[in-house]
Amino acid sequence: MEEIYLDKNENPFNIPDAIREKFIAYVREADFNRYPEKGLPSLISSLGKFTGLEADNIIAANGSDELLDILIKRANGDIVFSSPTFEMYSFYAKNYGYRSVDVPLKSDFSLDADEILKHKDAKLIVICSPNNPTGNLIDRESIKKVLDSGITTILDNAYYEFSGENYTDLVKKYHNLIILRTFSKAFSMAGMRVGYGMGSADLMADLKKLQAPFYMNIMSAKLAEIMIENYKLVEDNIKYIVNERERVYSELKDITYKSDANFLMLKKDLFDYMAERGIHIRKLPLVKDRSRITIGTREENDRVVSAIKDYMEE
Ligand SMILES: *Cc1c(COP(=O)(O)O)cnc(C)c1O
Secondary structure, three states, X not given: OOOEEOXXXXXOOOOOHHHHHHHHHHHHHOOXXXXXOOOOXXXXXXXXXXXXXXXXXXXXXXXXXXXXXXXXXXXXXXXXEOOOOOOHHHHHHHHOOOOEEEOOOOOOOOOOHHHHHOOOOOOEEEEEXXXXXXXXXXXXXXXXXXXXXXXXXXXXXXXXXXXXXXXXXXXXXXXXXXXXXXXXXXOOOHHHOOEEEXXXXXXXXXXHHOOOOOOOOHHHHHHHHHHHHOHHXXXXXXXXXXXXXXHHHHHOHHHEOOOOOOEEEEOOOOHHHHHOOOEEOEEOXXXXXXXXXXXXXXXXXXXXXXXXXXXXXX
């Protein structure tokens, strides 16, 4: 029985062949002896066009993790976030010796904006939407309520492409906002480490000062650009994954939560049960009796559905 890995919310598809060919053509000719162009203006400009923002509203980085690191380090004080959520927020807070202030999501996984706003000395607020691991989008009105506080706020939008909800219009209105996105999920590029942020020109310029001038290698930057140029191919994979997500959810409604991302949270901890069947899913040590499963290929998802149905019948 082949082992399958549905634990890290990776894309089940490698980069499309046509893109791989273009990338290889680039690698054949690349000047590896030279430093990248300072600030990677070509990547930044292509991200600007792609998102419909100006280049000075964009920052790129070695994975969105690098931006989380820089933003949290610079906050130099209390970091507020809402559990259950992505562990890297508390990881970096702890690294720098800052206090993590957890304002848990409500029981329906919505944001408790009023409770967040009670922490007036917070230096940074992190909102994850669609949220990992619960999978739901956070309602726009509650995000705006938090942004109205003026406190620097990260909107971690790593699963944007699977959600159909675009928050970029908020960048023009709120100077304290940075939206983070990544090439690790929808773009099949987890191994290349490319992420980007969108926010006010002032905030982006501030962050760029904290970044090394040659922050990304030329291959990662180039592949990201080729991906953007061929976004149609990326979109085909996104549609496939979203269709599969809805199919798996409808098969397993009784034991999963609805999701706007490329994973489903299970209402049970099936980590060990699935591992015995060669299916590796994510254990959620901080969330009792739950686990998380990434949407894979149709064949992988069929194995998941049949294993979980067997479990429910037992
Ligand atoms: C996967 C993920 C990221 C992506 O991080 P990268 O460093 O860009 O790979 C960011 N935020 C959340 C919530 C994620 O689940």
